[in-house]
Amino acid sequence: MEIEIATIGGYEEVGRQMTAVRAGTDIVIFDMGLNLSKVLIHDNLRTEGMHSLDLIDMGAIPDDRIMSDLEGDVKAIVPTHGHLDHIGAISKLAHRYDAPVVASPFTIELVKGELADEQKFDSGNDLVKMDAGETMSIGDSGKVELEFVNVTHSIIDAINPVLHTPEGAIVYGLDKRMDHTPVIGDPIDMKRFREIGREGEGVLCYIEDCTNANKKGRTQSERVAREHLRDVLYSVEDYDGGIVATTFSSHIARVKSLVEFAKDIGRQPVLLGRSMEQYSGTAERMGFAEFPDDLGMFGHRNSVDRTFERIMNEGKEDYLPVVTGHQGEPRAMLTRMGRGETPYELDDGDKVVFSAGIIPEPTNEGQRYQAEKLLGMQGARIYSDIHVSGHLRQEGHYEMLDALQPQHVIPAHQNMKGFSGYVDLASNQGYKLGRDLHVTCNGNLIQLV
Numbered sequence: 001m002e003i004e005i006a007t008i009g010g011y012e013e014v015g016r017q018m019t020a021v022r023a024g025t026d027i028v029i030f031d032m033g034l035n036l037s038k039v040l041i042h043d044n045l046r047t048e049g050m051h052s053l054d055l056i057d058m059g060a061i062p063d064d065r066i067m068s069d070l071e072g073d074v075k076a077i078v079p080t081h082g083h084l085d086h087i088g089a090i091s092k093l094a095h096r097y098d099a100p101v102v103a104s105p106f107t108i109e110l111v112k113g114e115l116a117d118e119q120k121f122d123s124g125n126d127l128v129k130m131d132a133g134e135t136m137s138i139g140d141s142g143k144v145e146l147e148f149v150n151v152t153h154s155i156i157d158a159i160n161p162v163l164h165t166p167e168g169a170i171v172y173g174l175d176k177r178m179d180h181t182p183v184i185g186d187p188i189d190m191k192r193f194r195e196i197g198r199e200g201e202g203v204l205c206y207i208e209d210c211t212n213a214n215k216k217g218r219t220q221s222e223r224v225a226r227e228h229l230r231d232v233l234y235s236v237e238d239y240d241g242g243i244v245a246t247t248f249s250s251h252i253a254r255v256k257s258l259v260e261f262a263k264d265i266g267r268q269p270v271l272l273g274r275s276m277e278q279y280s281g282t283a284e285r286m287g288f289a290e291f292p293d294d295l296g297m298f299g300h301r302n303s304v305d306r307t308f309e310r311i312m313n314e315g316k317e318d319y320l321p322v323v324t325g326h327q328g329e330p331r332a333m334l335t336r337m338g339r340g341e342t343p344y345e346l347d348d349g350d351k352v353v354f355s356a357g358i359i360p361e362p363t364n365e366g367q368r369y370q371a372e373k374l375l376g377m378q379g380a381r382i383y384s385d386i387h388v389s390g391h392l393r394q395e396g397h398y399e400m401l402d403a404l405q406p407q408h409v410i411p412a413h414q415n416m417k418g419f420s421g422y423v424d425l426a427s428n429q430g431y432k433l434g435r436d437l438h439v440t441c442n443g444n445l446i447q448l449v
C-alpha cells in the first residue's frame with residue numbers, strides 16, 4: 001500500500017498545524033489550525049466573515065491547495081485537541097472535504113463553538129466523538145484503522161491519533177508532555193505507545209511536536225505548576241488588597257487550581273472574560289471539572305464590568321478575579337485593567353499572578369512586556385511564569401523514540417531553528433537526515449512507501 005504524507009501547515013511556525021496522511025486511496029487529515037499571531041498583528045481584525053483564501057495569503061490558516069496533489073479521498077478530519085492552532089481553521093477549510101470531523105468529546109464541543117461563530121462558510125461535516133483507547137475503521141479496504149491514544153497536554157481530553165496501515169503505524173505526536181500525575185484526567189498512555197512500537201509492522205512514521213526540542217531535560221508535571229501556584233497564593237494570604245490572576249482560559253486544570261487556592265486563602269474566585277466562561281463552562285457541563293456552586297463565570301463585557309463594580313463596592317480583599325490576558329493581548333481583560341479601562345482599580349502593592357509562560361513569539365513578547373509595564377505603572381506587583389509547558393523537552397523526545405522505534409521521523413510544530421535540537425537528538429539515535437529523518441516545510445509531499 002502506498003503511504004504518503006503531506007506536510008501542509010505548522011512546519012515553518014508554531015501555529016496553523018495541518019498534516020494529511022494517504023494510505024492507499026484513503027486520506028486522513030490531522031489538525032486544521034490557526035496561526036493566531038498572524039491575526040492579532042492586525043488591529044481589530046475579525047476573521048469570522050473572512051474568506052479562506054485571504055486568510056491563507058496572510059499565513060493565518062494552512063494552504064491546503066496541495067491536497068489536490070494527493071490521489072485519494074479524505075475520510076476523516078482529526079484534530080488532536082482543542083487549542084486554536086489545531087482547530088482554528090476547521091470553520092474555514094473543513095467544508096471543502098466530504099468527511100466527518102473525528103475528535104475527543106471536549107475537542108468536538110470546542111469545534112462546535114468555532115463552527116457556530118463562523119459567518120462566511122456553512123460546514124456540513126458530521127462531528128463524531130471518539131474517546132482515547134477507541135478505534136475506527138477508515139475507508140472500505142478494511143485494512144486502515146484510526147486509534148486514539150491518551151496523552152497529557154495543557155488542555156484536557158488531548159489524544160495522539162495513530163493510523164494503522166498494512167505498512168505499519170503512522171503516529172501523529174502533536175501536542176503533548178509526558179505527565180504521570182496530571183491534575184485532571186488520566187496519565188499519558190506510554191504502555192500503549194510501547195505496544196504500538198512492537199506489534200505488527202511496528203511504527204512506519206512518527207510525526208513529532210518539536211515546540212521544546214531545543215530544551216534539555218524533561219517537562220515537569222502539572223502537579224509541579226499546581227504546587228508552585230499554591231506556594232505563591234498562600235504566601236499572600238494575609239494581604240488585604242487586590243489579587244488578580246490570569247492563565248490560559250483553555251487550561252482547565254490550572255483554572256481549577258486557581259479556584260481552589262483562592263478559596264483556601266479566603267477569597268471568592270470569579271472567572272471573567274468570554275473565553276474563560278466558554279472553556280470552563282463547557283468543561284463543567286461535560287463533567288471534566290467540578291467547580292464550587294457559587295463560582296461566578298462572566299463573559300459579556302457588561303456583566304464583567306458589573307462584577308468589577310461589585311468587587312470594588314464589597315472590597316477587593318474578598319475576591320480573586322481570574323481573567324484573560326496572560327499574553328498581554330491588547331483587548332483582553334488584564335490589559336484593559338492595566339490601562340485603567342475597567343471599574344477594578346489597582347492600588348500600590350496589589351498582586352498580579354501570571355500562571356502562564358510567554359509564548360516565544362515576538363508579538364506576544366512585546367504585548368506581554370507592555371501589559372506588565374502598564375500594570376506596574378498602576379502599582380501592581382507581578383508574579384510571572386508560574387507555569388509548566390505542555391510540550392515535551394529532549395528527554396521526553398528520547399523516551400518517545402525509544403517507545404515507538406519508528407522507521408521514519410518527521411519533526412513538526414516549529415520552524416527550522418526550532419527543529420535543530422530534534423535533528424541532533426534523532427541523529428544521535430541513528431536517524432539520518434534525508435534518509436529516515438525528514439526535515440521539511442509547509443506544502444511538501446513525502447512518499448514513504
Ligand SMILES: [Zn+2]
Binds near residue numbers: 081083153
Ligand atoms: Zn496544544
